[in-house]
Amino acid sequence: MLTATLQALFDRRGSEAYFGEAVTMAEHGLQAAHFATVCGAPDALVVAALLHDVGHLVEQVPNDLADWVTDARHELVGAAWLSQYFPASVCDPVRLHVPA
Secondary structure (H helix, E strand, C coil): CHHHHHHHHHHHHCCCECCCCCCEHHHHHHHHHHHHHHCCCCHHHHHHHHHCCHHHHHCCCCCCHHHCCCCCCHHHHHHHHHCCCCCHHHHHHHHHCCCC
């Protein structure tokens, strides 16, 4: 079920541009996971790196961040959403990635 749920999220929004960057949302997560892997991070941290911006995928966010009039706190939204499926070793890095 989790695999299908994540696939649906990335199918729906993963190909969107990552807020003015030259990569998509999916590519941004894959880049983060790649660098976590290269650095020898534990598996839970690699998963957290891959999914660190899932809050952007589960919330409605405008294509242009200048049009965003509220702070959706995507790191908190994402960590809360992930907590349905993953332990704190994945959710905590997601929750803390913005302040870090």
